[in-house]
Every structure is written in structure tokens, then in C-alpha cells.
Amino acid sequence: MHDEIEFMPLQPAGTAGGDGADLRRLHDVPVELAVEIGRTRMTIGQTLELRPGSVVSLNRLAGEPVDLLINGKPIARGEVVVIDEEFGLRVTDVVSSGRSIEDEAETAEAVAAQAEADLIASMAGSEQPEPLPDPFADASVDDLPMGGLPTPGVVE
Numbered sequence: 001m002h003d004e005i006e007f008m009p010l011q012p013a014g015t016a017g018g019d020g021a022d023l024r025r026l027h028d029v030p031v032e033l034a035v036e037i038g039r040t041r042m043t044i045g046q047t048l049e050l051r052p053g054s055v056v057s058l059n060r061l062a063g064e065p066v067d068l069l070i071n072g073k074p075i076a077r078g079e080v081v082v083i084d085e086e087f088g089l090r091v092t093d094v095v096s097s098g099r100s101i102e103d104e105a106e107t108a109e110a111v112a113a114q115a116e117a118d119l120i121a122s123m124a125g126s127e128q129p130e131p132l133p134d135p136f137a138d139a140s141v142d143d144l145p146m147g148g149l150p151t152p153g154v155v156e
Helices: 044-048 101-125
Strands: 033-036 066-070 073-083 086-094
Touching: 033 073, 066 086
Parallel strands: none
Antiparallel strands: 033 066, 066 073, 073 086
């Protein structure tokens, strides 16, 4: 015997919270924040050889922004700061919705490259100004007074 179950058709969500604007219900939901300064790959043997004082090289340069992760997902980048002897993070870039940190970095690099290309193009189209004359071009070491370099335009 086969009984069929009839489900009611799904109705679209109402406007209350349907657009994601009302997130107050989520304010008390705990999430894990982590700051990742870099990663590396090692063999198990290399890992077992680690001792106090060992240095592990990471895939990130000093001074490069670090990633802020929420539940393991990168959502922002920033720089490490020290506040009252504790580490902190000053957020410099926040990932917009639907994009990743890598997408944001590629976009920033493309904008910087275009700006550099525009600057070079504008400089190439204009005449270079004539360099200023060197006021000390004809001076020798013997011409220098004990107090310093001669004053430009003053001949003794």
C-alpha cells in the first residue's frame, strides 16, 4: 500500500529579515575569530624535528597584511599592532560580500597597475622640464668654507 503525502506549496519569505538587513537575532551567536600570519608545508619528519628555538618559515613577507578569519573563512586583512603588551589587529581591508580576499587583492593590484600606466602615459606625452642648474658644478673642495657649502649665487 502506497500513501502519497501532499505538501503545501512554499511561500516566498516575507520582507521581515528576508533581505538580510535585520541581523539582530544573530548578534549573540558566537563565532571564532583568528588572525593568520602565514602558512607553510612540511613533511611529518620535518615537523617531528621541531624543537624550542626552531624557526618555521611562512609564506608571507614581513610587513605584509595578515588575514582575519571568521570560522576559518577570510573576511578582512589588517596589520598587527601591540596594545598594552597584547597583540591586536588594525583592519585595513574588508572583503565585500560575494568576493574573496584574493579577488579583492587582484582588484587592488589591477587598479594600481592602471594608475601607474596612466601616470607613465601622461608623463610620456608631456615635455620634460629642463633640469635646474647645479650651483656647485664649478666648485672644488678648496672652495668650501669650514662652516659648510657655499651659498648659491654668492661669490667670495
